[in-house]
Amino acid sequence: MAADWTLRPWQAGDDLAALTALLHRAYAPLAAAGMNFTAATQTAAMTAQRLQGAHSWVAVRADGTLLGTITAAGPFDPNTQGWAHALPWFYRQDVAHFHQYAVDPACQGQGIGAALLQAAEAWARGAGHRAMLLDTAMPATALRQRYARAGYADIASVQWQGKAYRSVVMVKPLATPAPTETEPAHHAATVRALWASFQARDWTAARAFLADDATLFWRASGEHLLDADAIIRVQVIYPEGWTLRVVEVTPMADVDGRGGRVHSLVEVRHGGTCFLAHTLWRFRGALVAHADETWATWEAPPAWRTAEAIGAYRRDAGQP
Template identity: 50%
Template sequence: MPTIRPLAASDCLTELTALLHASYASLAAQGWNFTAVDQPVDVTRDRLAGAQGFVAERGGRLVGTIAVRGPKPAGEAYIGDPSPPLFTTPGTAILSQLAVHPDCRGLRLGERLLDAAEAWARAQGLTQIALDTAEPATALRRRYERRGYVTVGSVQWRGKTYASVLMAKPLAPAERREA
């Protein structure tokens, strides 16, 4: 079973970028030009700046990833576009770059990566978690809906072949353990 762990400084961003390309290839085949379809390594690095990355590792190979961060400062761009207000709302965590290598689908890695990201956001005291995905990607949207995410808006990112939905879910506070 793959191990989920925080992204380490020693992890190879070239390998992580190749994982993103492999994972998003099926979406590209449907005509959706998600950023992760063909982003260069420097974009992977930029998208991880200020975020907590998590990876799934199996046999020394990266087979899954996700990034989560707190809200963006007002006026900060999101992949070259102005951030939607949802992504700058205080208390909001932002998910991005969820990917599972096609060879490892069906192992619940996506769920485990989402669990890790949501737990991190809760531990930071963030009160909701948000993401965006392609409006026509109904299977992806259903996956998030099963986890409690609801559609709260839409956005048309510059240069994308699809409209995106913005989805959010409230986060229960992290449980405090009595000493």
């Protein structure tokens, strides 16, 4: 490590304004080239928001001057970060990602960026993540080449809302075997992305996760939807006003040779009613092939079920 700077974790009480200014300086050339990266113009409040729940490092001089930074985190939450719904990789529980990665233009070429990236990757390995993910602008050729030299490879492209460019998503395996799109962890991430796509009313994104001949069985009513387009169409025509929340998504072993399985539990509020859906998803390759779904509704228990009668008993507040 160079003698005039050191690497350390970001600490509460560090200067958010200085960190934000550093990001602005580092991303200014990209902004000037027409690529409106968030970090080029974000406020200090947004910087603080992007640090929450994440792990960040800074390169500093002895006098405290910030020279570089990187922020890494685990998977996004499909409920609070539904904007990522088009790409299941961001919802994988075993994949980390990094952002707010910057080195002051006056200090580039000193190994600061490499040291920051190594720190983020070391944290990800230590936390049990099998890969590190990033996204950057497709026109940012120099950045993409730098990431490729560091071991990152393109896996997808995506158009994020509000961006003037299309993004390329790159991944670097941190463990062996490398993650794939046909294993249980990715199937579970796909289900999270599918539910988040429904909540976003992004029917095109949702349709992309379904095999053309995918089927859906509503067990309680005995209804069958016989292809992927029907599965999407019934969502489109469903009366509006509902809000969906993913409670849990769990990958399951393939015990009968019929393809990967995932269980999900979601909560749907519509008017004054709360519905619950348990779904057993089946996969063929990376796509949903079948879903077996059972719906229930919040309801009051019968009068005989009381704490006085049972003993160790309670009921959630807010239930009807």
